Amino acid sequence: MSVFSALLRIALLALLVTFIAAPQVFAPVFEPLTSHGAPAIYNQGSLVALTLSHLWTVFVATLGSIVVAVSLGIFVTRPSGLEFLPLSRTIVNVGQTFPPVAVLAIAVPLVGFGEAPTLIALFLYGLLPIFENTLTGLTQVSPLTLDAARGMGMNARRRLVEIELPLALPVILAGIRLSLVINLSTATIGSTVAAKGLGEVIIAGLQSNNTAFVVQGGLVVAMLAFFIHDAFRLIERRAGRYQSAQASA
Template sequence: MRPWLAPLAWSLLLLAAVLGMAELEALFRQIQPGTGAVIYQRDSFAQLLLNHLLIVGVAALVSVSLGVAAGILATRAWGRDFLPLVSQVASIGQTFPPVAVLALAVPLLGFGSLPTIVALVLYGLLPVLRNTLAGLQGVPPAVLEAAQGMGMAPRQVLFEVELPLAAAVIFAGIRTTVTVTIATAAIGSTIGASTLGDPVIAGLVNGNTAYVLQGALLIGLLAVSVDSGFERLQQLIAERQGL
């Protein structure tokens, strides 16, 4: 239980902030004096958190699925010719600003969560792909030869040897993608997606620093809570592999 104390503590702090933000009104009024409303009330923080998690979850699931699949494809004997192309496409997806992706996606997909998810998928694809390639390419050739010498089929070698040995490296890429996606998802509020970025955008538009701090605080706590949990899971994978 003790190794999970940090993730649990951060999660409880996030929950307390979501449910008890109104109790901090006096503090935020010191930050933003002379303003009628200093606690964001257009939507509940709990609902914004759930919406944020849903968008992040869908985007991360798609990014991880595509990244791992592309990494496996590019490391097979029949797919190595596609390795440069796969890497370049993923790199372009991350270097292209998410705001620009939103601007291009809105005319095609409309406002709301869908274009936000598209932008997050493109932005989160590279860490998973890069770590999948590194993990699979880092499996010792002698181990692969031994597995093949035992009569294992290519599918068995992949799922019973390569992926388990590369799991720690791949998981590190997934951790990076999820954490980055949590922070970046807030931009979806600029095109009508309901996220924890809503208070931030409302605060910027209205010149209300209290709103901005509330949104930023919750996004930060969510990112730290999830990353702390992923760190513990990564340690478990490493312990299982004897690293």
């Protein structure tokens, strides 16, 4: 990453944090998007609180997806679990088969309004990329490497923890990154079932025909997705360098 690119990212991050913490400073920027004296800045709640709620919902749902998808990926790459691979693929595809809105419609009568149905929808939606990348990462580990580990006296558990998972980590992280970025935008629909998040800003704008609100909500979500994507790419590159160093050691 060049110095200019790094400085640009720092400047954009500072701009995002400033906007979330003190949005009224940017009122002149958004005033051209309003009409009939409508407020230029979202004024029905705290952007800080909504952003934190949005991130919390996404991270909790993604954490659940990671635990289930990685565990399932490990299970179906073991000899005892190979026959369950088709069934596992069918299960994780459910979240992608049904749109999140449909999952919300099913979940609300079961768990009520609020954060719970949104967590269910995001959890299901985030399973597929993490599962497939876990599967890819683990199956790409060289049989020669595993044979060498076996020859060193490592049992199956040690091979998994010390060899397979570290080597598969960059690919697994890529799946987690994809899941997070998808869920950051998808989480905005949670506001339709009374979940706290940045979707409230967008929905308020649509209901009041205030383009400024819609743009603000969309911009914050997009910038959060950009920075999280960027952070995970950095972690993936470092994991990849570590993997290369271990392979050459």
